[in-house]
Amino acid sequence: MLVDPKRSFGPFLGLDLMFIVLALLTVAMLFDTSAASAESAASASRPLFAGLLSIAGVMILSIAAVWLSKIDQRMNDEFTYKAVALGAVVAVTVTLLFYLVFELLPMVEWGMGSLHTDRLIAVLLGSWAMGYAIFRIRGTAA
Numbered sequence: 001m002l003v004d005p006k007r008s009f010g011p012f013l014g015l016d017l018m019f020i021v022l023a024l025l026t027v028a029m030l031f032d033t034s035a036a037s038a039e040s041a042a043s044a045s046r047p048l049f050a051g052l053l054s055i056a057g058v059m060i061l062s063i064a065a066v067w068l069s070k071i072d073q074r075m076n077d078e079f080t081y082k083a084v085a086l087g088a089v090v091a092v093t094v095t096l097l098f099y100l101v102f103e104l105l106p107m108v109e110w111g112m113g114s115l116h117t118d119r120l121i122a123v124l125l126g127s128w129a130m131g132y133a134i135f136r137i138r139g140t141a142a
Contacts, residue, residue, distance in 0.1 A: 015080065016136065019087075019129045026126035029118060082140040083132055090131030095124045 073081045102115045 015084070019132045022125055023129035023133070026122050026129060029122035030126065079140060083135040086135050086140060087128050087130075087132030090134075091124050091128035094127035094131075095120060098123045098127075 069085075072084075076084075099115070099120065102112075108114055
């Protein structure tokens with residue numbers, strides 16, 4: 001019997017359970033952040049320093065993520081790695097689109113409240129869980 005490496009319903013139940021829990025927590029976060037009042041954003045007292053520190057942080061975290069991704073790729077089979085990675089691509093895309101729609105449409109006037117970090121994090125995590133689930137069921141082939 002031939003095994004398709006682009007599709008697997010294999011034994012990584014722990015990862016499946018992690019994404020199910022992530023999806024459930026995301027639903028709770030979205031309801032909680034929608035009901036909460038938005039705090040006002042404080043501006044940085046030293047904007048140049050804050051900008052440089054942010055850039056350095058993004059660079060350091062990106063290098064660390066790439067390095068850790070290599071370890072993760074070696075430890076998992078190709079399908080698992082691709083399902084998680086493609087789910088993350090879906091998450092970033094959905095989060096950017098959600099942000100753009102929220103900024104372009106009059107969401108506050110429609111009773112949606114203002115957009116704050118907790119809601120964006122919930123959208124990111126929820127769409128990652130959903131993307132993973134879709135690739136887990138559908139497979140990673142194009």
